[in-house]
Amino acid sequence: MTANCILERVTETKSTNDDLLVRWRAGELIDPVARIAHKQTAGKGRAGRAWLANPEDSLCFSLAFPFKRTPSELSGLSLLVGLAVIVGIAQACDLSEAELQAAGLHLKWPNDLLLNNGKLGGILIEGGQAKAGDPTWMIIGIGINLRNAEMIAANLDSGIKINSLSLLTIGAPDIEYLWLKIIASLEHHLAEFDLQGFKSYKDRWMNWDAYRDQSVCISGAGKDPVYGIAKGVDETGALLLQQDNKIVAIHAGDVSLRIQS
Ligand code: ATP
Secondary structure, three states: OOOOOEEEEEEEEOOHHHHHHHHHHOOOOOOOEEEEEEEEOOOEOHHHOEOOOOOOOEEEEEEEEEEOOOHHHOOOHHHHHHHHHHHHHHHHHOOOHHHHHHOOEEEEOOOEEEEOOEEEEEEEEEEEOOOOOOOEEEEEEEEEEOOOHHHHHHOOOOOOOEOOHHHOOOOOOOHHHHHHHHHHHHHHHHHHHHHHOOHHHHHHHHOOEOOOOOEEEEEEOOEEEEEEEEEEEOOOOOEEEEEOOEEEEEOOOOEEEEEOO
16 A cells, blocks of 8 residues: 555644644645644644654654545544554554554544553544535544653653553654555545445444443543443444443544543
8 A cells, every 4th residue: 555645744843733724724725635744843632632742752644635425424533543543553563453452452432542551642633624515624633652652651741651652563663654554544444434434344443442341431521421331332433331221322522431440
């Protein structure tokens, strides 16, 4: 697989997602664009949370991709992106998906990659449809820790466990090589997703689910926390929670999943 989209490399920017969002809003995007920054000075996660990255130790890039689907038909997109990133990591590290699973790689609903229960990467999706009939442009931001996870953890006040790809391969893969493998995988998966939606990826996603059958708490979006046993996802990518004898579906918005010990 090789990348077909326009590739842009910059030494420094605030946020590659913001750069591409500005161009989308100005009507300047025509073909898919992947933009990588050596250094992001204001990398962001969801809801304005910060994404920290040291140049050399992190892969941070955004891909602007046009979908024929309307925004409401893109449910499950962040889950599909997680699957596509895993394929790219497997290729770049020359490891099989079984080897990655054995090493503790998982997906955390709706938008994180975990390695050995530590956060390895995050996915931030923004964008939309300017007007009816236009393509839906989604700006997909991806941050992956390559090495020196302890330096990132030391600068986070959340106290969460952080891991990096150097746990998988000695020295972690070359940033450029990993970037190109992930983009090529994303282009392939996103084109397929545009045709068939999340449904056909559901079972594949469940194979990587970090918290299946575990007690979890869903919080955020200004609502009361919701507790239950995680039961994977449905065909729209909604998280299924078992509560007593019923199953409730939680749709991704700005909600966070936490394990209940
Ligand atoms: P949650 O874990 O609550 O679901 P989230 O997945 O929505 O959060 P994001 O908003 O995507 O998290 O990412 C921002 C959060 O990720 C920050 O609040 C911080 O805790 C954590 N974080 C920031 N930089 C890194 C990094 N390089 N590696 C791992 N985690 C990071």
